[in-house]
Amino acid sequence: RKEVEQDPGPFNVPEGATVAFNCTYSNSASQSFFWYRQDCRKEPKLLMSVYSSGNEDGRFTAQLNRASQYISLLIRDSKLSDSATYLCVVTPNAGNNRKLIWGLGTSLAVNP
Amino acid sequence: GAGVSQSPSNKVTEKGKDVELRCDPISGHTALYWYRQRLGQGLEFLIYFQGNSAPDKSGLPSDRFSAERTGESVSTLTIQRTQQEDSAVYLCASSLAPTNNSPLHFGNGTRLTVT
Numbered sequence: 145r146k147e148v149e150q151d152p153g154p155f156n157v158p159e160g161a162t163v164a165f166n167c168t169y170s171n172s173a174s175q176s177f178f179w180y181r182q183d184c185r186k187e188p189k190l191l192m193s194v195y196s197s198g199n200e201d202g203r204f205t206a207q208l209n210r211a212s213q214y215i216s217l218l219i220r221d222s223k224l225s226d227s228a229t230y231l232c233v234v235t236p237n238a239g240n241n242r243k244l245i246w247g248l249g250t251s252l253a254v255n256p
Numbered sequence: 257g258a259g260v261s262q263s264p265s266n267k268v269t270e271k272g273k274d275v276e277l278r279c280d281p282i283s284g285h286t287a288l289y290w291y292r293q294r295l296g297q298g299l300e301f302l303i304y305f306q307g308n309s310a311p312d313k314s315g316l317p318s319d320r321f322s323a324e325r326t327g328e329s330v331s332t333l334t335i336q337r338t339q340q341e342d343s344a345v346y347l348c349a350s351s352l353a354p355t356n357n358s359p360l361h362f363g364n365g366t367r368l369t370v371t
Contacts, residue, residue, distance in 0.1 A: 178359055187347055187362035188299070231299075244289075244360070248298035 145170050148234050150247040158255055161222045165250045167232030168214040176235040177215045179206055181228040182249065188231055191217075222254045258282065260363035262348050268369045269338055277333040277366045281350030289360065290323055290333050291347045299347070305331060338370045 149168045157163045169177075177194035192199065194206040194215045205218040215234075219226055229249040236243055261280040269275050281288050290302040301315035305325040316322070320338075325331040335342055345367050349360040 187365050188360075189362065190359040193359065244301070246299045246301075 147171060147236070147245045148232060148247040150230075150232055150250045152248060152250060154251040154253050156253045156255060157222055159222055159224060161254075162218065162220050163222055163252065164216055164218045165230055165232075165252075166214050166216050167234075167247050167250075168212075169234045169245070170213070171234070171236045171245075172210075172213060174213075174234045174236050177206075177208055178233040179204075179215075179217050180231040180233060182231055183228045191230070219252075222252075224254050224256060227252055227254045260348055260350050260361050262346075262363035262366050264366055265364060266367045266369075268371060271340060271370055272337055274334065274336045275338055275368065277335075277346050277348075277368070279331045279333070279348030279350075279363060281329070281331070281348070282361055284328075285350035285352055285361070286328050287351040287353065287358070288325055288331050289349045289351075290331070291349065292317075292344045293347060293365075294344045302333070302346075335368075338368075340370045343368055343370045 147170050155163055179191040180188040181191045182188040192201050192204060192206050194208050196208055198207040203220045207216045215232060229251050231249045232247040234245045236245055260282055263278045267275055286307050288305040292300045292302055303316055303323045304312040320336045323333045345365040347362050347365045349362045351358040351360050
């Protein structure tokens with residue numbers, strides 16, 4: 145089993161739709177979780193951290209389910225500009241970022 | 257403030273030549289990472305620097321790859337005797353601290369093409 149797994153997609157949704165991605169991780173001791181987005185031929189950019197209690201930033205909601213070892217990202221009212229690859233990142237060890245584990249990403253295409 | 261800066265943005269080189277890639281992290285960021293991303297693939301960890309600690313070189317794919325960092329500033333990644341399989345985007349990232357909740361800030365990358 146891969147340390148971090150994501151459905152590669154692509155997810156094709158119409159503008160205004162709600163879409164959700166999951167990311168599963170294998171190490172139950174994992175400490176920190178992030179969602180990044182990467183536009184085509186660009187560098188990854190932090191979208192949001194994922195907190196234990198769940199967190200929301202505008203149209204984006206991130207949640208952590210430790211029991212089932214996955215994090216999720218929900219995007220409401222999708223915009224064309226949301227089209228990108230969404231990368232999940234997990235820090236397996238307490239205390240340092242040294243060994244970030246990156247998923248391969250989920251591709252989202254929002255269509256007019 | 258200024259973000260992570262990488263140079264050159266593009267580099268085309270002949271097989272067998274050496275190349276040097278440069279990364280200027282965000283000022284005050286103690287942690288610095290190099291990643292490689294081949295076309296359509298995920299991020300591949302190469303090396304990690306944290307302050308004056310010994311770097312984590314566990315991701316370097318071969319002894320043709322090396323990297324240095326001067327204190328908590330500039331880093332250079334050197335690839336000797338380049339091969340075609342080295343063609344990729346090389347991404348540098350920095351973070352404020354090595355702790356878990358410090359997100360990474362990436363540079364625009366260097367797109368390396370080995371012909």
